[in-house]
Amino acid sequence: MADIIAQGITSLGDIVGLDMGQxxxxxxxxxxxxxxxxxxxxxxxxxxxxxxxxxxVGLYFYLGTGFYIDEEDPVLIxxxxxxxxxxxxxxxxxxxxxxxxxxxxxxxxxxxAVFWSAMPYLAIQHVPFLNAAIVWFTAWNTSLFLQxxxxxxxxxxxxxxxxxxxxxxxxxxxxxxKWLITDTLGAGGFYVPMQHSSGEEVHINFVLGCSALxxxxxxxxxIAALRNAPWQRRVRxxxxxxxxxxxxxxxxNAGIIWMHVQYNGQWLWNGLNIFDFxxxxxxxxxxxxxxxxxxxxxxxxxxxxxxxxxxxxxPFFRILGVELKPKST
Numbered sequence: 001m002a003d004i005i006a007q008g009i010t011s012l013g014d015i016v017g018l019d020m021g022q023x024x025x026x027x028x029x030x031x032x033x034x035x036x037x038x039x040x041x042x043x044x045x046x047x048x049x050x051x052x053x054x055x056x057v058g059l060y061f062y063l064g065t066g067f068y069i070d071e072e073d074p075v076l077i078x079x080x081x082x083x084x085x086x087x088x089x090x091x092x093x094x095x096x097x098x099x100x101x102x103x104x105x106x107x108x109x110x111x112x113a114v115f116w117s118a119m120p121y122l123a124i125q126h127v128p129f130l131n132a133a134i135v136w137f138t139a140w141n142t143s144l145f146l147q148x149x150x151x152x153x154x155x156x157x158x159x160x161x162x163x164x165x166x167x168x169x170x171x172x173x174x175x176x177x178k179w180l181i182t183d184t185l186g187a188g189g190f191y192v193p194m195q196h197s198s199g200e201e202v203h204i205n206f207v208l209g210c211s212a213l214x215x216x217x218x219x220x221x222x223i224a225a226l227r228n229a230p231w232q233r234r235v236r237x238x239x240x241x242x243x244x245x246x247x248x249x250x251x252x253n254a255g256i257i258w259m260h261v262q263y264n265g266q267w268l269w270n271g272l273n274i275f276d277f278x279x280x281x282x283x284x285x286x287x288x289x290x291x292x293x294x295x296x297x298x299x300x301x302x303x304x305x306x307x308x309x310x311x312x313x314x315p316f317f318r319i320l321g322v323e324l325k326p327k328s329t
Contacts, residue, residue: 006063021184024063025126031056032119039112039225042195047098050111051091058087059116067187075284084202088259093315106311109225121213130170130210132159139192139206141246142253151258155195160205162188194257197294204257204275212249215241215291219298222305229304237301248290250285 012025034053061083159171164186194202301308
């Protein structure tokens with residue numbers, strides 16, 4: 001199915017002279033413009049953009065499934081593959097509400113949350129200066145923690161750019177546009193290789209995905225889309241959550257590097273070496289657990305957020321025979 005969809009998208013891109021990466025970016029940009037316009041506009045007609053926007057956003061994430069299959073990352077494979085049917089379901093919900101001329105605050109919130117989560121992330125991802133700066137800052141903080149804690153004398157190598165096809169070049173000699181990515185880069189994008197102080201390679205590269213920016217921006221979007229919550233509480237929530245996620249992510253990154261250095265070649269489980277196990281399973285399990293706990297703190301600080309989350313999840317859990325919210329009498 002993914003191949004059929006990818007082939008169709010590729011064919012559409014070829015018609016207008018775009019490669020797969022550019023076509024996918026165009027699709028999600030159109031989708032987010034639709035969701036953002038529907039969320040912010042007071043014009044009732046703009047709401048009709050929402051169902052199409054949901055489909056575009058779901059398609060964008062779904063097309064990333066192949067990359068995570070290559071990376072053998074089961075958590076992100078599942079999340080990417082599920083994105084399209086879930087987004088189609090929300091698009092259908094929007095269409096039903098439009099047909100009945102009704103609105104649901106929680107559905108409006110979800111639309112805004114997706115817009116304010118995905119739009120800033122895509123902007124950072126496609127502005128090389130911002131992308132590289134966040135990658136470098138995350139790697140530098142991790143290196144400092146490893147040195148400070150005595151876990152390893154790890155330093156940063158040169159910022160590199162993966163051009164695809166096995167071609168890599170350092171940032172200083174990259175001739176691309178450093179204010180806007182106009183060409184599709186390789187899977188590594190902008191990355192920093194980690195090294196021992198002796199110059200020996202650690203064989204771990206820091207990319208944008210190592211920054212936990214995805215986790216941060218999910219909370220930013222969820223909080224920014226709350227229309228009825230006092231702005232003071234929303235600012236307080238952001239000040240609490242964003243630094244905490246960054247600190248926990250530094251611990252995560254440092255732990256993965258330490259285990260890789262200490263046990264590489266000495267530990268194997270079910271075909272996985274220590275890095276693959278720590279990165280694809282252990283760290284993600286702990287990260288999801290930490291996000292759940294932080295969400296509980298936010299729910300206490302912003303009760304309206306809790307209500308919205310329950311409302312938008314309730315239809316899916318009812319299919320499974322589980323009621324998140326009691327039926328009104």
